Amino acid sequence: MLSAIFFWMFASAACFFAFGVILARNPMHSAVSLVATLIALAGLFLQLHAEFLAWILIIVYTGAVMVLIIFVISLLNLHREEPINLTLARRFGITFVGIFGFMIFVYLFTDSLTGFVYPKKLPAPEEFGSAASLAADLFTRYLLPFELASILLTAAVIGAVVIARKPCEEEEPKE
Amino acid sequence: MISLNHYLILSAVLFSVGALGVLLRRNALIILMSVELMLNAANLAIVAFARYPFFREVGLAAEDLAVAGNGMVFVFLVMTVAAAEVGVGLAIIINLYRQRQTINIEIANLLQG
Numbered sequence: 001m002l003s004a005i006f007f008w009m010f011a012s013a014a015c016f017f018a019f020g021v022i023l024a025r026n027p028m029h030s031a032v033s034l035v036a037t038l039i040a041l042a043g044l045f046l047q048l049h050a051e052f053l054a055w056i057l058i059i060v061y062t063g064a065v066m067v068l069i070i071f072v073i074s075l076l077n078l079h080r081e082e083p084i085n086l087t088l089a090r091r092f093g094i095t096f097v098g099i100f101g102f103m104i105f106v107y108l109f110t111d112s113l114t115g116f117v118y119p120k121k122l123p124a125p126e127e128f129g130s131a132a133s134l135a136a137d138l139f140t141r142y143l144l145p146f147e148l149a150s151i152l153l154t155a156a157v158i159g160a161v162v163i164a165r166k167p168c169e170e171e172e173p174k175e
Numbered sequence: 176m177i178s179l180n181h182y183l184i185l186s187a188v189l190f191s192v193g194a195l196g197v198l199l200r201r202n203a204l205i206i207l208m209s210v211e212l213m214l215n216a217a218n219l220a221i222v223a224f225a226r227y228p229f230f231r232e233v234g235l236a237a238e239d240l241a242v243a244g245n246g247m248v249f250v251f252l253v254m255t256v257a258a259a260e261v262g263v264g265l266a267i268i269i270n271l272y273r274q275r276q277t278i279n280i281e282i283a284n285l286l287q288g
Binding site for chain 2: 003004007011014015018019021022027030031034037038041044045047048049050052053056057060061064065068069072073075076078090093094097098100101104105108109129133134137138142145146149152153155156157159160161163164
C-alpha cells in the first residue's frame with residue numbers, strides 16, 4: 001500500500017514537471033523542471049529496486065549533466081521569448097505524436113481490462129539492482145560494450161572540445 | 176496494486192511529452208532537454224521490465240536474475256550515451272550561438288533544402 005502511495009506521488013510529480021519542461025517560457029525554469037522530473041524518476045527507480053541506477057541518475061544527471069545545461073543557459077544569457085510558430089509539417093507531427101500516445105494508452109488499458117495481466121511483482125533477491133550485481137555483469141559478460149562506451153565518451157569529449165573551442169588565429173577574420 | 180502497466184503508461188506519457196517538446200519548441204536547449212526526457216522515459220520502461228520478469232510465473236531463478244541484470248546494463252549504457260550526447264549537443268549549441276547570436280533553430284536553417 002505504501003509503495004502504491006509512493007508510486008502515485010512520484011508519477012504525478014514526474015508528469016507535472018515533464019509538462020513544466022516543455023511549457024516553461026524561461027529555459028532556466030525548464031532546466032529546473034527537468035531536474036525535478038529526474039529526481040522523481042530516481043524515486044521510481046528506487047521503487048523498482050534499481051538502487052544503483054537511482055543514485056547514478058541523481059549523481060550523473062542532476063549532478064553533472066543538468067549543471068552543464070544550466071551553466072550553458074546562464075552563459076548564453078537567454079531571456080528573449082521565442083514565438084511558437086506552427087508550420088503545417090509541425091502540426092502533422094504533433095497530431096502523429098498525439099495519436100501515438102493515445103494508441104499506447106488504449107493498448108495498455110484494454111490489456112489490463114481484458115484480463116491479460118502482467119505477472120505480479122516477485123520478491124527481489126537481496127543483490128538485485130545493487131552496484132555489486134551490476135558490476136559483476138558489466139565487467140564479465142558485457143565487458144565489450146563497457147569498453148566501447150568508454151571509447152564513445154572519449155570521442156565525445158574530444159569532439160565537444162573541438163567543436164566548442166574558439167576559432168584558430170588564422171581562421172579569425174582580421175579586424 | 177502497482178503493476179507493470181502503470182510503469183509502462185507513465186513511460187509512454189513522459190515519452191510523448193518529450194516528443195511534443197521537440198516538435199513544439201524552437202529553442203535548441205529545450206529541444207535537447209526534451210530528448211533527455213524521452214531517453215529517461217525509455218529507461219524507466221527498461222527498468223520496469225527488468226523488475227517484472229514476465230517469462231516465469233513463480234520464483235526468480237538464478238538465470239532470471241542474470242537476464243534481469245541485462246536491463247540494468249542496458250540502462251547504464253543508455254545513460255552513458257545520453258551524457259555523451261549532451262556534451263556534444265551543448266558544444267554545438269555554443270558554437271551556433273557564437274556564429275548566429277541565437278539558438279532558435281528556425282534561424283539556423285542553413286542546411287535546410
